Each structure stands twice: as structure tokens, then as C-alpha cells.
Amino acid sequence: MSHPDAMKAHTPLLRVTAIALALVALVGVIVLAFSWPTVTADPKDLPVALAGPAEAVEAASEAIDEKADGAIALETVDDRAAAVEAIEQRDVYGAVILGPEPEVLIASGGSTVVAQMLTGVAASLQEGLNAQMQAAAAAAGAPAPATVEVVVTDLVPLAESDPRGTGIATSIFPLVLGGMIGGIAISFLVIGALRRVFAVVVYGVAGGLVLSAVLGGWFGSLQGGYWADAAAIGLALTAIAAPITGFVALIGRAGIAFGPLVMLLFANPLSSANAPKEFLVAPWGEVGQWFPPGAAATLLRDLSYFPEADASFPWLVLGAWTVGGLLLSIIGHFRTAGGAEPDAEAAVAV
Known part of the structure; x- marks a missing residue:
């Protein structure tokens, strides 16, 4: 007598192939769904406040726009207080304050990635300001000016219990x-x-x-x-x-x-x-x-x-x-x- 299991029909090969390919397609969709945002991540138009004298704001805007390559969208505000308010209300991710004491405001609690980006902007701004001042002094035959430091202030720091912000x-x-x-x-x-x-x-x-x-x-x-x-x-x-x-x-x-x-x-x-x-x-x-x-x-x-x-x-x-x-x-x-x-x-x- 034939064993009962031997009487059972096997799954047709065409159906087996279709199931395997469907599972591969499912895995592909899952990988695509979770990888796409990371692979295609590219900052565009991050709102950042800008405050200071009109001439300095215009010059800084051109310099930052050129260097940021579309990553930052500068929004002019009246002063530092307005910039702080905009950051605390999450209207902007940070701010660049120009004037006698230039400063870059960041908010690590909002995004560590943007905070690092703005810290880099502060370094570039400091380098550019010092280069301008030295060039102006040299043209006028004046002594080399003191180095200007652009201070970076974290208005919304990460909690000590979550220092990496993850x-x-x-x-x-x-x-x-x-x-x-x-x-x-x-x-x-x-x-x-x-x-x-x-x-x-x-x-x-x-x-x-x-x-x-x-x-x-x-x-x-x-x-x-x-x-x-x-x-x-x-x-x-x-x-x-x-x-x-x-x-x-x-x-x-x-x-x-x-x-x-x-x-x-x-x-x-x-x-x-x-x-x-x-x-x-x-x-x-x-x-x-x-x-x-x-x-x-x-x-x-x-x-x-x-x-x-x-x-x-x-x-x-x-x-x-x-x-x-x-x-x-x-x-x-x-x-x-x-x-x-x-x-x-x-x-x-x-």
C-alpha cells in the first residue's frame, strides 16, 4: 500500500517560483522603504535666522548661500532676542548674529546634525571675518587687527541623560x-x-x-x-x-x-x-x-x-x-x- 503522504500532490514548480519571487520582491520593498530616506538624505532650505547690521547681513547672506549650496534658507530677524524666540518656538533651527560680537546660536535638542552644520558655519564665518579685517588693515598700512572669535552658543542643549540625542x-x-x-x-x-x-x-x-x-x-x-x-x-x-x-x-x-x-x-x-x-x-x-x-x-x-x-x-x-x-x-x-x-x-x- 502507498503511504498516505506519498499521495499528496507536491506544489507545482511554477507556483514555488512565483512564491519565491514574491518574497524577494517583498524584501526589496522593505529594504527600499527603510533605506531610501537615509540614502537620499540631503538637507535643503533649513530655516536659519540672521540678524545684524544691514551691510553685514547682505554680505553674510551671499557667503553662506554660496557655501551652503541650498542647504540653508536664511530668514532675517530684527535682533538676537528675536532669533532666540524663533529657535525656542521651532521656527528656525539656529541663528547667525552679526555685529561687534558675532555669534552662532544652535539647538542640539532640535537636531544634532544641524547643530554640527551650524558649528561649521561659525568656523567659516570666523575665518572669513578675520581674512577681511587683515586685508583691510594691510591695504591701509595699519597693524594687524586682533583676531575675531565667533562664539557658538547652544540654546537648547541635549539632556545629560541623553548626551548623543538618540x-x-x-x-x-x-x-x-x-x-x-x-x-x-x-x-x-x-x-x-x-x-x-x-x-x-x-x-x-x-x-x-x-x-x-x-x-x-x-x-x-x-x-x-x-x-x-x-x-x-x-x-x-x-x-x-x-x-x-x-x-x-x-x-x-x-x-x-x-x-x-x-x-x-x-x-x-x-x-x-x-x-x-x-x-x-x-x-x-x-x-x-x-x-x-x-x-x-x-x-x-x-x-x-x-x-x-x-x-x-x-x-x-x-x-x-x-x-x-x-x-x-x-x-x-x-x-x-x-x-x-x-x-x-x-x-x-x-
Whole structure:
């Protein structure tokens, strides 16, 4: 007699080849999604304030524009106080102050990469000023002037508990995974669309409380205060999880794909968690801020280092994704409950 296993048909070679090639394509998409922002990173139009005498501002603008090659977009302000205010409100990344005591203002808490770039601008500015003064003195037959030093002042330094400024950036990817895992697990384990709504809310609140303690109190990656950070993290988790359970309630288990496709492969690489949004090819840096990963990264940085900044936009983005996802769950509930099939049966079906 033939063994039962021998009676089973093998997978056709054509199908095997198609599966293998599809998996290769999937890996290629994943690699492209996560590598593209880094490979194509090129700063363009980083807003930087410029203050000082009119003639000096004009000369410095031409010199910086030529050397920066489009990386910096100078915005003239009235004085140093206006420049400081613009930095604290996150309207600019730094400032160049001209006059008798030239100075470059940086904000490491906003971006270590831009802070290093502006430190290089300070060195070039100092070299240029001294060269001009020496040339003018030589032409006039005067003694060599004293060397001018361009002071670099860090208005928003990094916290001692996060001296490299990597804490917020490295926390975004786990938050995205956490939101996805929560949404997918709740979709599988909880029966009933409205019960999933309740589960997502509880998950977000509890997750925010726990992760704020870990990332802020334990690791020292966040500086915004326990309750503020907990609210931001909890809302971020909910904003990622709720759309997943919402689409599952609306279209079935196929809705689970929303998390990996939209949140992980699309929104996370565009979050600008590691570098400013101006480093991404336009308009993708701005687009990324309309999704939970980008909004969460901006919000946590604002809470940690820029309390004077207007953080209403990231709060609204996270809130909109949360409300939208929960509404999809409610719509899915009324689509199934009391209709063609009971809600419990529909939940099992999806």
C-alpha cells in the first residue's frame, strides 16, 4: 500500500517560483522603504535666522548661500532676542548674529546634525571675518587687527541623560511596532468591534503610562515630564492601533495589512525621527508629519526640548488618526450587528 503522504500532490514548480519571487520582491520593498530616506538624505532650505547690521547681513547672506549650496534658507530677524524666540518656538533651527560680537546660536535638542552644520558655519564665518579685517588693515598700512572669535552658543542643549540625542529617535520605531502589535493582537483576540474600541483605549492609556516611565524615568530619553510624555505616547499607540482594528471591523482580517503597509513601510521611514524633515526629498518630509510616527516624533521632541513651541499640529494629527480609527470600528459594528449576521459571528469571521 502507498503511504498516505506519498499521495499528496507536491506544489507545482511554477507556483514555488512565483512564491519565491514574491518574497524577494517583498524584501526589496522593505529594504527600499527603510533605506531610501537615509540614502537620499540631503538637507535643503533649513530655516536659519540672521540678524545684524544691514551691510553685514547682505554680505553674510551671499557667503553662506554660496557655501551652503541650498542647504540653508536664511530668514532675517530684527535682533538676537528675536532669533532666540524663533529657535525656542521651532521656527528656525539656529541663528547667525552679526555685529561687534558675532555669534552662532544652535539647538542640539532640535537636531544634532544641524547643530554640527551650524558649528561649521561659525568656523567659516570666523575665518572669513578675520581674512577681511587683515586685508583691510594691510591695504591701509595699519597693524594687524586682533583676531575675531565667533562664539557658538547652544540654546537648547541635549539632556545629560541623553548626551548623543538618540533617545527620541530610537524610541519611535518601537512605538510604531507597539501600536501595530496592539492593533493586530486586539483584532485577533477580542470579539466584537465595540469591545475592540474599549481594548484599544485601555491599551493606549496603559501603554503610555508604562512607556513614559521607561523612556523618561528609567532611560532618560524623554524630558517632557511624566504625564505629558504618557499622554503623547498613549495617543501615539492608539493612533496606530485604532485604524488597524477599525479596518478589520470594516473589511475583515484583510484590514490588518493597514499596519504593516501604511504605518511601517510608508509612514515610519518618513517620520523624520533621525533627521529634520528638510533632509527628505520634498514634499515627503511634510507628508510624513501627517502620519502618527512623524507626529509622535515631533511631539515628543517639542515636549522634551521646546516647551515654548506650538505643538497643536502633532496633537491634532494623533487625535485625528485615533478618532478616525475608532469611528471605523463603530461603523464596522453597525455594518454587522443587527444586520445580515450577529456581531459575534462577524468578529469570528474577520
